[in-house]
Amino acid sequence: MKIWLIGALLLSYFAEAQQPIYKPFEVDSMAEPRGGQKSIDSYVRISLRKPVTALKLGLAGRVIVTGTVEPNGFVSGVSILQGLQADCDTEAVRVFSTFNAWKPALKAGKPVRQQVTYPVVFKPNKPFIYENGAQINYYDKNKGLVDSTNWKTRYKLVKPVKPNWLPSGDMVLYKSKGATSWIEDTRYKLVREELTNKTPTGKRITRLSYRTPTNELFDKSYEIDEDGIMLSSISYDKKGEPFDLFSYAPNGALLEVTRNYRSTVKLSNTGLVNSWKPTLIKHVMSWYPTGQEYAIIVYEQPDQLPQIISMRDSTGLVLVDKGYGTAIFRAIKTSHLDTTRKTLFTETGPVEGAFKQGVWTGRYADGSYFYEEQYDKGICRAGKAWAVGRDTVRYTTLENPPEFQNGMAGLEQFLRKNLRYPFDTKLKKTQSKVFVRFMVGADGTLSEYEVTKPVHPELDQEAIRIVSLMSGLWKPGIRRGMEVRMNYTVPINFSLN
Structure with missing residues (x-):
């Protein structure tokens, strides 16, 4: 048989x-x-x-x-x-x-x-110099890009890269000395870090990033798996802030592109007078793992309310077009019945003028969690949520971040009392901010510490030490009326004063 x-x-x-x-x-x-x-x-x-x-x-x-x-x-x-x-x-x-x-x-x-x-x-592009495995650009005294033969040339940037654009060595800025010689001005170190998380198939992930002499992120960073497949790339501005983020599936398929940019938006029009202001806009375009377009969502300061411009389901069926329709969001979440298991989460509701409008609902497929909310032009006016083993809670605020006991004043006092400035770095007159991200549990305990903006190994280590001392001193974040695990980032300020 x-x-x-x-x-x-x-x-x-x-x-x-x-x-x-x-x-x-x-x-x-x-x-x-x-x-x-x-x-x-x-x-x-x-x-x-x-x-x-x-x-x-x-x-x-x-x-x-x-x-x-x-x-x-x-x-x-x-x-x-x-x-x-x-x-x-x-x-x-x-x-x-x-x-x-x-x-x-x-x-x-x-x-x-x-x-x-x-x-x-x-498509065509302006050619550039690529010699001995490095891209070479030339700049004038104001760091404006010029041709190598231009008499205004004052700087030369040498960037070692592989044919697939992955960096292969330190990036070095040289300054001209005389007519034919160059001296090193600034070195941007290439840092390789193996991350703690792995791909769904268990492959190791390495981050490649450039760092300024003060250890700020510079130019671009990449995450690749052990086979060299690119999983993400991030471009940074002169302040080390990300403005272009590309995310890929383990097979290399494009999943999401996030672009942060500043634009001028119209506030009002009162006849002869127009009122304008610059604003930060985040534009997110996403795809299903098959390459099928999923959604375009825009966030504008200061409220950062999601504007759902378009959305399709996995078969290509249009759900939202030009800001009107019925949106469906899906994700895999941890079950409220069994924290060792995952379940499908689905949120859906009407979209009008790109904003959430009317009644929206969210539910776990295993029946362990449910909520219903009433929206008006993207703002939640009222909501109620239920989870297995919990009473129904009502709320008007979707989310409150974790908070240190006694607020920011209490946090500053704690840092002044417990922060130790490492002796060796004090001699080097190093002063900066180290940003530490961590998870605040529903009981106020902390875990998963990560330095997101390293400065110096000793300062980074001290920042982690001081943050770990805060475990148990935080009020948990609140989402839809319930205490939940939530990420939080604090800047640890090292100053010689």
């Missing part, structure tokens, strides 16, 4: 594997991207990482790739039909292979395998 079953399974497998691959004109309904052509075009354009060797030449052109859309909507057997150059061809195959949000072809009413082709476009 067992042998017969295995044989039947093998026959089924080989029958599936031997299905013919149809040409587009041979099917009744051709394979197409879920969400339309714009969906795949946007995904490929944003996902594409033009190789360094192509960028240095300013190379532009198309790579035509071909593959098979399987009956399950995934693509297989991706190869080059018309190439550009070897590394561009490899990148085109990589990106196209991660887009698996296809409506399969139909023939006689059944999904079948179909060959597809797609042009991956590499």
